[in-house]
Every structure is written in structure tokens, then in C-alpha cells.
Amino acid sequence: MTTAIEVTGISKQFVLRHTRSLKEAFIWLIKGRKGDLSEKFHALRDVDLVVEQGETVALLGFNGSGKSTLLKHISGVMIPDSGTVRTRGKVAGLIEVGAGFHHDLSGRDNVYLNGAILGMTEEQINERFQSIIDFAEIGQFIDTEVKFYSSGMYLRLAFSVAVHTNPEVFLVDEILAVGDEPFQQKCIAKIQELAAEGRTLVVVSHDLDLVSRICSRGVVLDHGHVTFDGSIHDAVAKLRGA
Amino acid sequence: MYRQRFLLKLLVRKELKVRYRGSVLGIIWSYVKPGVQFIVFYVALGVFLGLEQSSTNKSGLPNYAIYLFSGIILINFFTEALGNASRSIVGNGGLIKKIYLPRQLFPVASVWVSAVHFFPQLLILVVACLFSDWHPSFLQLLAAVAGFIIIALLATGLGLLFGAANVYFRDSENFVDMLLMIATWASPVMYSWTMVQHKLGEAWYSIYQVNPITIAVETFHYAFWLPTTDGSAGIPPHLLSLWIPVGLLVSAAVLVWGQLTFRRLEGRFAQEL
Ligand SMILES: Nc1ncnc2c1ncn2[C@@H]1O[C@H](COP(=O)(O)OP(=O)(O)OP(=O)(O)O)[C@@H](O)[C@H]1O
Ligand SMILES: [Mg+2]
Numbered sequence: 001m002t003t004a005i006e007v008t009g010i011s012k013q014f015v016l017r018h019t020r021s022l023k024e025a026f027i028w029l030i031k032g033r034k035g036d037l038s039e040k041f042h043a044l045r046d047v048d049l050v051v052e053q054g055e056t057v058a059l060l061g062f063n064g065s066g067k068s069t070l071l072k073h074i075s076g077v078m079i080p081d082s083g084t085v086r087t088r089g090k091v092a093g094l095i096e097v098g099a100g101f102h103h104d105l106s107g108r109d110n111v112y113l114n115g116a117i118l119g120m121t122e123e124q125i126n127e128r129f130q131s132i133i134d135f136a137e138i139g140q141f142i143d144t145e146v147k148f149y150s151s152g153m154y155l156r157l158a159f160s161v162a163v164h165t166n167p168e169v170f171l172v173d174e175i176l177a178v179g180d181e182p183f184q185q186k187c188i189a190k191i192q193e194l195a196a197e198g199r200t201l202v203v204v205s206h207d208l209d210l211v212s213r214i215c216s217r218g219v220v221l222d223h224g225h226v227t228f229d230g231s232i233h234d235a236v237a238k239l240r241g242a
Numbered sequence: 243m244y245r246q247r248f249l250l251k252l253l254v255r256k257e258l259k260v261r262y263r264g265s266v267l268g269i270i271w272s273y274v275k276p277g278v279q280f281i282v283f284y285v286a287l288g289v290f291l292g293l294e295q296s297s298t299n300k301s302g303l304p305n306y307a308i309y310l311f312s313g314i315i316l317i318n319f320f321t322e323a324l325g326n327a328s329r330s331i332v333g334n335g336g337l338i339k340k341i342y343l344p345r346q347l348f349p350v351a352s353v354w355v356s357a358v359h360f361f362p363q364l365l366i367l368v369v370a371c372l373f374s375d376w377h378p379s380f381l382q383l384l385a386a387v388a389g390f391i392i393i394a395l396l397a398t399g400l401g402l403l404f405g406a407a408n409v410y411f412r413d414s415e416n417f418v419d420m421l422l423m424i425a426t427w428a429s430p431v432m433y434s435w436t437m438v439q440h441k442l443g444e445a446w447y448s449i450y451q452v453n454p455i456t457i458a459v460e461t462f463h464y465a466f467w468l469p470t471t472d473g474s475a476g477i478p479p480h481l482l483s484l485w486i487p488v489g490l491l492v493s494a495a496v497l498v499w500g501q502l503t504f505r506r507l508e509g510r511f512a513q514e515l
Binding site: 014022025072075076077078079091099100102104105109112113116117118119121122 | 248249252253255256259260263336337338339340341342343411413509510512513
């Protein structure tokens with residue numbers, strides 16, 4: 001088996017209070033750089049995570065435990081203070097629904113823009129365009145500006161574009177919350193299909209029943225530490241018990 | 243590289259679409275605005291203020307409106323490109339902190355959008371020149387191309403620099419605004435380079451000349467304004483042999499500097515935005 005994601009001993013510190021003005025920074029400089037310009041805390045501390053190709057992993061934990069931060073490190077958006085992150089193949093991150101969508105553009109334009117942002121070429125988008133709108137069931141609304149979409153339609157299109165990027169590693173952060181029941185079923189089926197094809201999946205969700213259906217492994221984060229790593233059922237049990 | 247070209251194209255198109263959404267005239271606005279601007283200059287400055295050379299005002303510049311406009315459009319391009327590029331990273335923060343993509347595309351796209359807006363202005367200028375009996379040589383047109391490249395490189399370089407700096411210190415936005423105001427006056431857009439030479443003397447004049455914007459504006463005068471006059475006004479000495487290469491070199495150096503700084507700073511964009 002090949003390793004898809006290898007996170008070794010990463011730590012990340014964030015500042016609690018930002019200094020945004022030159023004045024404060026200047027005073028700090030002429031005072032001889034005394035003290036820290038800003039307070040810091042660890043959002044991730046010594047996190048190790050190895051995910052094999054084809055695994056389906058759920059990242060669980062309470063609000064602010066560092067799940068999204070960890071996903072951002074895997075996708076390359078953030079760079080750790082120490083430790084290394086290595087990934088194999090193309091990584092597609094759905095860190096948030098339709099992050100690359102622009103409200104004033106039509107659904108069609110957004111499919112192209114978002115597809116390109118997620119790393120698709122022009123030919124790939126042309127080729128998969130029909131399949132994207134079929135999956136999203138947007139139909140005649142494809143040339144409407146997305147600001148007039150219902151939030152569910154918006155989500156469908158965003159999700160549809162993302163799954164059509166054909167990534168080897170798929171990162172999903174809290175996106176299955178919207179969407180009606182049939183569409184949720186469809187998304188889950190699609191995710192299971194991707195997993196069956198041997199794609200790697202890392203899902204963040206607070207919907208414990210949902211993740212137990214699509215993931216086989218659970219990793220629990222607490223204040224930036226990995227406190228549990230094992231089967232999804234044990235992970236869910238631990239979280240519920242705690 | 244190909245992927246980046248495609249994404250760049252889409253980003254530029256998005257910017258243009260969003261800019262003109264819901265307007266009836268759409269992109270035609272970018273012709274109307276400079277056209278009206280030129281007419282205002284011609285009437286207010288040339289006719290009312292009498293900056294135009296005439297029998298009563300021997301020291302004026304012939305075809306002052308064209309002199310002014312050829313410099314103004316270049317400054318317009320620079321102002322819009324740098325202003326938007328400096329704001330582009332913060333403006334696209336929502337995307338940058340969620341999805342990994344080549345971030346330098348945003349400032350670069352801003353410069354491209356401004357270039358798209360520059361061409362209608364150039365067209366208005368050419369029409370005005372044709373009405374004034376314009377007959378440029380090939381060399382003069384080539385000089386104008388060099389001038390445009392100087393500005394484009396400079397705007398991209400400074401745009402990367404201030405776009406990245408703006409993430410950490412929002413002050414840089416205001417700093418850029420101030421810089422742009424100075425840029426208009428620190429180059430011979432409204433006045434003639436000979437005035438600077440007379441007032442400052444040779445040494446300071448050379449320093450004034452190193453400014454790539456000055457050089458670029460002069461190439462535009464050389465290409466668009468000079469061939470509409472009797473040619474007696476002349477261009478700064480060594481414009482072609484010395485100053486254009488200097489301008490290209492300075493701009494290229496600024497671009498490299500901007501790129502290096504951008505690379506050094508971009509690692510922490512996602513958390514600072
Ligand atoms: N750019 C940033 N600057 C400063 N602090 C940050 C930044 N990003 C995240 N944090 C902090 O890091 C901690 C972890 O945040 P993160 O978004 O990873 O939590 P999460 O586990 O995804 O929570 P949720 O379940 O609410 O989505 C939080 O305390 C948050 O305030
Ligand atoms: Mg989160």
C-alpha cells in the first residue's frame with residue numbers, strides 16, 4: 001500500500017492578537033524588540049497522521065480543536081511552523097462550500113472559474129461540463145447568476161465541481177450539512193464511489209452518524225493534539241462519551 | 243504553466259464581467275470615459291487656460307492636449323494596475339485562505355485587467371493624433387511599446403510587493419495611494435522635461451530621469467505627440483540609446499524584487515488574512 005498523506009510532527013502557532021499598524025510595530029522595533037509583538041497559542045501541537053491510499057478518515061473534535069487547520073496544512077494552504085506534510089497525487093480541498101464562487105457570475109462561469117481554481121484544465125472542464133450540471137441537477141438555472149441560487153443549489157454545484165476534479169486525495173470540511181435528503185444521499189453515494197475507486201478521503205464533520213457511514217477510521221483532535229486514532233465506531237463512542 | 247494561463251484568463255474575464263455587470267453600455271464605458279477626458283483637457287487646458295502654444299503664448303507646447311493625454315493614459319494604466327494589484331491579495335482573501343492556488347496570479351490579473359482598459363484609451367489617443375496630422379516612424383512606435391512594457395513590469399513588480407505587504411500591514415494600501423499621487427507629478431505628464439532640466443540642473447535631472455515612469459511617459463510623447471508637431475521641441479537626449487534600456491532594467495529589477503518578496507511572504511498569507 002502506498003501512503004497518500006504523511007503528516008509528521010507538525011506544530012502550528014497562531015497569534016491571539018494581531019498588530020496591524022506600522023506604529024505599534026515601529027515602537028516595538030525601537031524598544032529593542034522586547035517581548036513578543038503578539039501573544040501566541042498552539043492550534044496544532046506535534047500532530048502525526050499517516051493516511052494510506054484509499055483510506056476514509058474522519059477528523060473529529062469539538063469546535064476550535066484544530067480540524068480545519070489540519071486540513072489546511074494537508075491542502076498546502078498553510079505551512080507548518082515545524083514538521084512536514086507530504087501528499088501524493090492531486091489534492092482537492094473543499095475547505096468550505098464554493099469558496100471559489102463569485103456571486104455575480106452565472107453558474108456556467110463559476111463552473112469554469114472554480115474548476116480552474118481547483119486545478120482542472122480547459123479541456124477537462126469542457127469534457128465534464130455536462131456531467132457536472134447533471135450531477136448538480138441545476139438544469140436551466142446554469143446561466144443564472146449564482147446569487148439568485150438557493151443555498152442548496154449553490155452547494156450542489158460547488159460539490160459537483162469538486163468531485164469532478166478527479167482528485168487522488170479529497171478533503172471535505174463540513175459541507176454535507178446543507179442540501180436536501182435526496183441530494184445528501186447522492187453525495188454520500190458519490191463519496192462512497194470515490195472511496196471504492198481507491199481515492200483517499202479526509203472528512204471533517206460534526207454529524208457523527210453521517211461520518212460513521214462513510215468513513216472507516218476516526219481521528220479525534222483536542223486542543224491541537226491527536227487524542228484518539230482508530231476505528232470510526234470507537235472514535236465516535238469516545239467523543240460521545242466524553 | 244498552461245494551467246496558470248487558463249486560470250489567469252478566467253480571473254481577468256471575471257474581473258471585467260464583474261466590473262461592468264448591470265450596466266447598459268458595459269465595456270463601452272472604457273471608451274466613453276477617456277474620450278470625455280480628452281475633450282475636457284482640450285477645451286479647459288488648451289483653450290481656456292491657454293497652455294497651448296499660440297501667437298500670444300510662445301512658451302506653450304504645441305498640441306498640448308495630445309501631449310497631456312499621451313502621458314495621462316500611461317499614468318491611468320499604472321495607477322489602476324498598481325492600485326488594484328496592491329488590494330488584490332486582501333480582496334481575494336476568502337479564496338486564498340481556503341484553497342491552495344498560485345497566489346501571484348491575483349496581482350498579475352489586476353495588471354492584465356488594467357491593460358484591457360488601457361487599449362480603448364490608446365485608441366482614443368490614436369484617433370486624436372490622426373486628426374492632428376500624425377505620421378510616426380516605426381522606431382517611434384517601437385519606443386512606445388517599450389514604454390508600455392516598462393510600466394507593465396513596474397506595476398507588476400510593485401503590485402506583488404505591496405499586495406503581499408498589505409496582508410501584514412494594511413497601511414501599505416494608503417502608502418500606495420500616496421505613491422500614485424506623486425507618480426503623476428514626478429513625471430513630465432503635465433509639464434515638459436525641459437522645465438525640470440532648467441530648474442534642477444544636470445545632476446538632479448539625471449536622477450529625475452532614472453524614474454521608469456518618466457522614461458515611459460517620454461517614449462509616449464516621442465511616439466504620439468512629437469510626430470504631430472514640427473518636431474522642433476525635441477526629446478530628452480539619449481532617450482533611445484540610454485534611458486529606455488535603463489527603464490527596462492529598473493522595472494525588471496523591481497519585478498524580481500517584488501517576486502522574491504512575494505515568495506517569502508506568501509507562506510503566511512492564509513493565517514494572516
Ligand atoms: N488564521 C488564524 N489566526 C489565528 N487563530 C486561528 C486562525 N485560524 C484558526 N485559528 C484558531 O485555531 C483554533 C483551531 O481552529 P480550527 O478552525 O482549526 O477549528 P475546528 O476544529 O475546525 O473547529 P470547528 O469545529 O468550529 O470548525 C481556533 O481556536 C481558532 O480560533
Ligand atoms: Mg472547522
